[in-house]
Amino acid sequence: MSVFLHNNHLNAAEDDFLYHFGFGKYTKDLAQFADVKFVCTGGSAHRFELYAKLFSKETALPCSENLALSDRYVVYKTGPVLWINHGIGAPSLSIMLNETLKMLAYAGAKDVSFIRLGTSGGVGVAPGTVVISDGAINGELKQKYVQWIAGERVERETHLDEGMRAELAQSAAHLDIPHAQGKTLCADDFYEGQMRLDGFFCNYESEDKFDFLRKLQSLGVRNIEMESTCFSATLLRAGVKGAICCVTLLNRMDGDQVKLDKDTYLEFEMRPFRVVTAYIRKQIDA
Numbered sequence: 001m002s003v004f005l006h007n008n009h010l011n012a013a014e015d016d017f018l019y020h021f022g023f024g025k026y027t028k029d030l031a032q033f034a035d036v037k038f039v040c041t042g043g044s045a046h047r048f049e050l051y052a053k054l055f056s057k058e059t060a061l062p063c064s065e066n067l068a069l070s071d072r073y074v075v076y077k078t079g080p081v082l083w084i085n086h087g088i089g090a091p092s093l094s095i096m097l098n099e100t101l102k103m104l105a106y107a108g109a110k111d112v113s114f115i116r117l118g119t120s121g122g123v124g125v126a127p128g129t130v131v132i133s134d135g136a137i138n139g140e141l142k143q144k145y146v147q148w149i150a151g152e153r154v155e156r157e158t159h160l161d162e163g164m165r166a167e168l169a170q171s172a173a174h175l176d177i178p179h180a181q182g183k184t185l186c187a188d189d190f191y192e193g194q195m196r197l198d199g200f201f202c203n204y205e206s207e208d209k210f211d212f213l214r215k216l217q218s219l220g221v222r223n224i225e226m227e228s229t230c231f232s233a234t235l236l237r238a239g240v241k242g243a244i245c246c247v248t249l250l251n252r253m254d255g256d257q258v259k260l261d262k263d264t265y266l267e268f269e270m271r272p273f274r275v276v277t278a279y280i281r282k283q284i285d286a
C-alpha cells in the first residue's frame with residue numbers, strides 16, 4: 001500500500017522543503033526513494049551510519065553517502081533499506097517521522113515498514129536481552145500517545161504489527177540472541193520519568209521506585225525507553241507497519257546507571273541489528 005499524505009494542505013505541484021533533513025522536492029530527486037521497503041531508525045547518528053555500512057558490506061548493496069544536508073539527522077540508503085537516526089524522545093522522533101513519511105509519499109514508495117532499533121532499560125530481564133515489543137504504554141501507563149494540539153489534549157492509539165514482531169522473535173531465536181516479548185514503557189525523560197534514583201532531582205524513595213518497577217512488570221512491561229508510543233501511534237495513523245526491537249543495557253531491578261564497558265556496549269548494540277537484518281534479508285533475499 002502506498003504511503004499517502006494525510007494532509008490536504010500540501011499541494012503536489014508546490015515545493016516542500018524538509019527542513020530537518022536539509023532537502024526537499026525541488027532540491028533532491030525524491031524519486032530515488034521510490035523503492036524503499038524498510039526504514040530502520042533509532043537514537044544515535046553514529047549507530048545508523050555504522051548499521052548502514054555494515055548492511056552494505058553484508059549484502060553487497062551499495063551504501064549512499066549521508067543524504068541528509070542538515071546536522072540534525074543522517075539518512076543512508078542501501079537498496080530498499082533506509083537508515084535514519086531519530087535523536088532522543090518523541091519530539092525529535094516526530095520530526096523525523098513526519099519528514100520521512102512525506103519524503104516516501106512524494107516518492108510513491110509502497111508497502112514500507114518501519115523498525116526501531118534502540119537501547120532501553122530492562123524491567124526484570126538481563127542486560128543484553130533484545131525486547132521485541134508487543135505494545136507501548138505512556139507515562140500514564142495507558143497504551144496511548146498524547147499530543148497537545150491547539151491547546152487540546154489529543155490521545156492516539158498505539159499499535160505494533162504482530163506479524164513483524166513474531167518474525168523478529170523467530171529471527172532472534174535462530175540467531176540464539178537472548179530475547180523477550182513484552183510491553184515497552186515510553187518515558188518522557190531518562191531520570192525521574194523512569195524513576196531513576198541518580199538524577200539531579202529525586203523526590204521519591206527507593207521503595208517507591210521498586211513498587212513502580214513491580215507494577216510495570218505486572219502490566220507486562222519488560223523494558224523502558226523514550227520513543228515507542230510516538231513511534232507506534234504515528235505509524236498506525238499513517239497506515240504503515242511498525243516494530244520495535246530494543247536491547248536492554250541494564251536490568252533496572254539491579255540499579256540505574258549504565259556501566260557497560262565499550263566492547264560490551266558495542267556487542268549489545270549489534271544485537272538488534274543482527275535480528276532485524278536477518279529478518280529484512282529474508283524479505284528482500286539479499
Ligand SMILES: O=P(O)(O)O[C@@H]1C[C@H](O)[C@@H](CO)O1
Binds near residue numbers: 043120227
Ligand atoms: O535508540 P536509543 O538508544 O536512543 O533509545 C534509548 C531511548 C533514548 O533515546 C535514549 C536514552 O539513553 O536511548
Ligand SMILES: O=c1cc[nH]c(=O)[nH]1
Binds near residue numbers: 122194226249
Ligand atoms: O535505561 C535506559 C537505557 C536506555 N534508554 C532509556 O531510555 N533508558
